[in-house]
Amino acid sequence: MTQNGALGGESRIDIVVAGAGYVGLATAVAIAQAQPGLTVRIIDAAPEGAWQKDQRASAIAAAACRMLERLGCWSDIAPHAQAITEMIVTDSKTADPVRPVLLTFSGEVEAGEPFAHMVPNKELNAALRAKAEALGIKLTEGVSVTDFVTEPTFTRLTLSHGETVEASLLIAADGVKSRLREKAGIRTVHWDYGQSGIVCTVAHERPHHGRAVEHFLPAGPFAILPLTGNRSSIVWTEKTTEADRLVGADPLIFESELELRFGLELGEIRAEGKPRAFPLSLTLARDFVRPRFALVGDAAHGIHPIAGQGLNLGFKDAAALAETVVEAARLGQDVGALDILENYQRWRRFDTLRMGATTDVLNRLFSNESTLLRSIRDIGLGLVERMPPLKSYFIDQAASQERNEPRLLQGEAI
Template sequence: MSKAVFSGDVIVSGGGLAGLTLALALHRAGLAVAVVDALALDARTAPAFDGRASALAYTSWRVLEAVGAADHLQPHARRIEDILVVDSRPLDGLKRGGPGPDQLHFDRREIHPEDDGEPLGWMAENRHTRLALARAADTAGLTVFAPARVTGMEDLGARARVTLDDGRMLEAAMVAACDGKASPLREQAVIRTFGRRYNQDALVLTVEHERDHQGVAYEVFMPAGPFAILPLPGKRSSLVWTERTAAAHALETMDEAGFQEALEARFGDFLGAVRPVSQRWRYPLGLRMAERFHAPRLALVGDAARAIHPIAGQGFNLGIRDAAALADGVVEAKRAGLDIGSEAVLGRYDRWRRTDSAALALGTDAINALFANDHAMIRTVRGLGLSMVDRIPAARRFFMRTAGGETGDLPALLRGEPLSL
């Protein structure tokens, strides 16, 4: 049998956002880590690869600071100072003067009152976040096998072995599956998933507008789905325009003049003239969750564990929280001289993350259903609910801290505390 080309503590399968975050956290703590990714770096950071931008909660930014990526990302990121949640209807748009009366305003100064305090989060295009993590990995000297694919994993009892598509073998105490929604390692471990496909697609693009957004993010709920305007550096915003699948396809394939007209009708002119400055990407939406987040010597992280509706902007943040929780447990076990790939360690991670994930998945599913109902009585109740929360400071602070990932049992990295053996 061939000798393993890597023998260490952890193998991370998947070099995306969650995978590199986890690998860097473990590597910087002193563990021997290898990353396997199917794509070369230049493919993942190309502008055409992924048009999405992600909202990074303030606790997620702490993790990026801890793994050495935040300094690389900050020049390409924008602070989110305020979030405005609006209940609207298709013909309302965002008319001159801004959103309508049924709204909920979150102001970061309510939880971070200092002038230079933490924002509610940061917005950055995914390609810039990937590049920042890749530069941090290069600076740290992280071991990376790319382009390469994991074709199989074998439980050796006290170790795990993975085989790459070129025949090379790697061994470690555990493997982290950060290999996406269709995770091959999850399938090999026969971990079932449950969920459903929404009749919704998200159209994603970047726009430029005449006026400065002042770091305000807008979440406008329409019957077909949310219309999110998310601040990017300069006078630019990332749009996540959710529509029924057929309508989203029509928007994606519309000619430039027709799309400009549709954009102006939906966006309004509260930020002045607006125009697209990127291509359009369309992503199908659904809810999918693994029945368990671990198997012998294997942990599911990020989209391999669950995929939820982007209605609350929590997708990447969940992956970061997975990485922080798994790193926390693994480093603690390693420090104590325990088997980091044992059922005790991975089972604790599973229970920790699956509970939070289930609550958020059900919550986003319920919110999507509630705001999709355009019945007059439901609209009235929604408006009353938004107004009530908007008038109760304690409720606003609770929702801001929950969205920021600062509730419950926090891993050290989310508290801004570094990990070390």
């Protein structure tokens, strides 16, 4: 296979991944581990060490945990991961003194296997980077792909520091505002929700025992997600103007508003660090591939966090694209050929559209003050609570367990 060249000149390589977030790293690691003959390089526009400043945490579904274990990363992540042992759902107004539990989920998909873990982003990124380094994957930070031109047998990339790279396949993992997606001429379906997600870590007096809580409030969902120790991660949806006011407010005001929504079940609470707000929108790429070009992760789809599935969708992309590319390489096929990449697109596009539509409907259904809609959705949640087969289906969805999953998500090698 082709080999890396030196910086500043021109090099030829099999696969370039643009973006060193979790999905980009996982894609590169999965390909390099399964097919060592393919040369893989990661180009990341973020400054060196920027990822270490991320104080957030992510919900990793059971299937993605299996993938990370198969990639050899989970042993480094596990000491920092908190299993979600139970999830409860409530639907109320912010000032309601009592929030009746309408739906409960046990936290296991199989005996001893939680349907999800909460993992600090820094630890997840560090484990994937360590694995990439162990596999000999070259990672260049503080450099972006400024342009690319697709030829019949390769794509020529121009990097921001002057290097030119020829690759058989460019994988864009550069986020929801992907510049490479735009350069590839791929259009999107997009709309803003007029909401922002406030994210922060909360310390509390009493242990959470691994319980996750989702309060559906008129402004949007308020999720309490367990972390190691007496701490929880908060994902708090508000109208954007209100979210901006809250994160910019005096800490005493912010914590009083936080306590109103969080409740006193876990005792006294305290926000750790400065909260941040992120605008929420729906962005779905109309196509996932072009000749010698593929989208993964948020570059292909950005969805509302109401179901906590955004990152897990990205890991599905990584597993599916890696399996598609590796199987093609083993058959001696061109890994960047459009007919090969269309297999990946067919595999992933419907699932992505379905999840995007689901989260959109859920957000519109629950983020409002309609008494009628509240009555209807409470009846619906009550029915799910009383129907074990339906509850099992939702647990499987939360765990990202479906038919025709890529092998890595089933814990199998490619």
